[in-house]
Amino acid sequence: MPINRQLQLGEMTMKRLWIVLSIIASITFVGAKPASANSVTLYNFMPNPVPGNVVSEGYECCQIYEFGQAMNLAASGSLNNVNLSVLLSNWALASTYGQFGITTGFDVSMTANIYALNPGNTVGGVIGSVTTTQHILWRPESDTTCTGSSNPSGGWRDINGNCWSGIAEMVNFNFGSLTLPGSVAVGIAYNTFSQGYHPTGVHTGADSLNVGLNNGGAPMVGSNVAIDSVYLAGPGMAFGQQLDWGTYSPTFTLTADSNVATPEPASMVLLGSGLVVLAARFRRRKA
Numbered sequence: 001m002p003i004n005r006q007l008q009l010g011e012m013t014m015k016r017l018w019i020v021l022s023i024i025a026s027i028t029f030v031g032a033k034p035a036s037a038n039s040v041t042l043y044n045f046m047p048n049p050v051p052g053n054v055v056s057e058g059y060e061c062c063q064i065y066e067f068g069q070a071m072n073l074a075a076s077g078s079l080n081n082v083n084l085s086v087l088l089s090n091w092a093l094a095s096t097y098g099q100f101g102i103t104t105g106f107d108v109s110m111t112a113n114i115y116a117l118n119p120g121n122t123v124g125g126v127i128g129s130v131t132t133t134q135h136i137l138w139r140p141e142s143d144t145t146c147t148g149s150s151n152p153s154g155g156w157r158d159i160n161g162n163c164w165s166g167i168a169e170m171v172n173f174n175f176g177s178l179t180l181p182g183s184v185a186v187g188i189a190y191n192t193f194s195q196g197y198h199p200t201g202v203h204t205g206a207d208s209l210n211v212g213l214n215n216g217g218a219p220m221v222g223s224n225v226a227i228d229s230v231y232l233a234g235p236g237m238a239f240g241q242q243l244d245w246g247t248y249s250p251t252f253t254l255t256a257d258s259n260v261a262t263p264e265p266a267s268m269v270l271l272g273s274g275l276v277v278l279a280a281r282f283r284r285r286k287a
Contacts, residue, residue: 040075040256041074041221041254042074042221042222042254042255042256043073043221043254044252045224045249045253046087046214047216050168050170052162052168053166053167054087054168054214055213055215056089056166056212057211057232057250058208058209059192060192060193060206060208062234063234065195065196065232065235066187066188066189066197066233066239067187067188067189067231067250068231069185069186069224069230070123070184070186070229071219071223071225071252071254073180073181073183073184073254075256079256079257080176080177081174081255081257082128083173083174083256084173084175084253085171085252085254086170086171086250086251088136088168088170088212089168089211090136090166090168090169090205090209091167091209092139092205092209094138094141096208097203097205103138105135106135106136106205106206107135108205110133111188112173112188113128113186113188113189114126114178114185116184117181117183117225121225122241123238127178127179127181130175136171139167142154142155143156143157145157145163166210178256180256183225185225187232188250190209192206211250213248213251214249214250214251215248217247218247222254227247228244228246229243230242230248
């Protein structure tokens with residue numbers, strides 16, 4: 001074959017090879033996935049399954065301004081979509097507050113705070129704070145058959161025939177993106193008629209609203225900073241550690257998303273590398 005013809009064929013082959021390389025590179029680039037969000041549980045002391053009601057701590061009755069716990073997290077660092085779930089115990093009846101047949105529930109402004117922890121487990125600065133208006137459904141009205149030593153007087157009866165004084169209800173608080181250390185304190189604050197950082201002076205369903213407690217031993221994920229304690233604030237008392245609570249602890253779950261980069265498909269990388277080597281050999285042979 002004439003030399004000019006060989007050169008022309010070689011140039012055509014080289015052009016085709018680089019076109020293929022360009023396509024492969026494009027596929028590899030498009031196939032590479034951006035950072036994806038992996039949901040992680042940082043702390044969990046939520047009963048599972050959630051019962052009709054849980055033991056709880058009342059704000060109005062027990063002079064509580066803010067209630068929570070200090071916890072060691074299962075993960076830390078820069079996190080997105082940080083979310084706190086709190087199980088409440090609601091004792092508020094529509095009939096008690098003159099709302100029977102009028103409203104589905106009551107609104108209450110609630111604040112969730114995440115604090116840093118200082119040495120000695122004292123509460124440090126605020127890392128994140130979210131205030132939302134939560135709509136709390138009225139507890140079912142009393143069932144007259146819920147009486148006697150085994151049933152709470154004035155309780156309601158669930159579909160399984162169990163009688164409860166209050167009803168468990170979940171609320172959520174989303175903090176967005178936060179950088180969390182390994183240990184934090186978490187508190188829930190809201191106002192009632194005579195209690196809270198800013199008492200309302202008005203009787204509402206919040207007077208009958210409590211934060212749930214779990215007596216299930218140790219958290220399922222993460223751990224409590226100290227055994228036999230919770231964190232609370234009340235009259236003349238800043239938010240801090242209180243002892244002699246046994247194994248009772250607030251029913252909290254803290255979750256978040258961690259960004260993890262997804263690598264490119266290995267097959268695409270190998271194929272692209274092989275073609276580059278092939279092209280280099282071809283060019284050396286041409287030279």
